[in-house]
Amino acid sequence: MVKPTRVTNSIRALRFASGEMTQADLADRVGVTRQTLIAIEQGRYSPSLETAFRIARVFGVPLDDVFQYPDPAEEKP
Amino acid sequence: MVKPTRVTNSIRALRFASGEMTQADLADRVGVTRQTLIAIEQGRYSPSLETAFRIARVFGVPLDDVFQYPDPAEEKP
DNA sequence: ACTCGATGTACAAAATCTTTGACATAGCCA
DNA sequence: TGGCTATGTCAAAGATTTTGTACATCGAGT
Numbered sequence: 001m002v003k004p005t006r007v008t009n010s011i012r013a014l015r016f017a018s019g020e021m022t023q024a025d026l027a028d029r030v031g032v033t034r035q036t037l038i039a040i041e042q043g044r045y046s047p048s049l050e051t052a053f054r055i056a057r058v059f060g061v062p063l064d065d066v067f068q069y070p071d072p073a074e075e076k077p
Numbered sequence: 078m079v080k081p082t083r084v085t086n087s088i089r090a091l092r093f094a095s096g097e098m099t100q101a102d103l104a105d106r107v108g109v110t111r112q113t114l115i116a117i118e119q120g121r122y123s124p125s126l127e128t129a130f131r132i133a134r135v136f137g138v139p140l141d142d143v144f145q146y147p148d149p150a151e152e153k154p
Numbered sequence: 155a156c157t158c159g160a161t162g163t164a165c166a167a168a169a170t171c172t173t174t175g176a177c178a179t180a181g182c183c184a
Numbered sequence: 185t186g187g188c189t190a191t192g193t194c195a196a197a198g199a200t201t202t203t204g205t206a207c208a209t210c211g212a213g214t
Binding site for chain 2: 005006007046047048049050052053054057062063064067069
Binding site for chain 2: 200201202203204
């Protein structure tokens with residue numbers, strides 16, 4: 001990955017909030033591989049919009065509850 | 078494209094609602110090329126989550142106001 | 155008639171995302 | 185100890201998105 005993603009997410013929290021769902025379970029229900037889910041959950045890259053929608057749907061929440069995009073103005077380390 | 082996207086969007090409507098913004102203008106403000114914007118607006122493929130976020134941000138609306146993902150249950154032609 | 159701006163198309167190349175398969179670690183429990 | 189589950193990592197191949205370049209059409213002006 002040349003350019004790390006700026007998108008963060010609440011997947012881990014949602015997973016635990018949804019009754020101890022494992023990464024493998026979630027990956028299965030979303031329709032992606034476990035590796036893909038891990039990479040997304042860790043923010044190593046941002047998923048496609050379609051994958052993002054499917055993740056949100058599994059949790060039954062809107063997209064903005066799962067993924068956050070920081071204000072470009074304030075990403076100074 | 079092997080698999081056409083199921084994601085639809087309201088970009089054209091939002092563009093006109095935002096004072097006659099042209100595709101070139103929007104592409105510029107989003108930070109993608111005109112071709113990319115046209116392809117997305119026409120639903121030829123779904124953008125990356127990051128691109129989607131930037132589009133929504135230009136219009137000042139949440140992601141779900143720009144993109145819609147149909148219920149997988151009912152996409153029978 | 156001519157030009158200009160806005161939209162659309164086509165194609166290949168580059169960049170990014172996803173899969174596949176294999177292996178590693180840590181915790182738990184019989 | 186040995187086996188099992190959950191999590192994480194790596195590398196290479198495959199699929200999808202994005203770019204770059206070029207060209208076409210349409211409608212509004214002048």
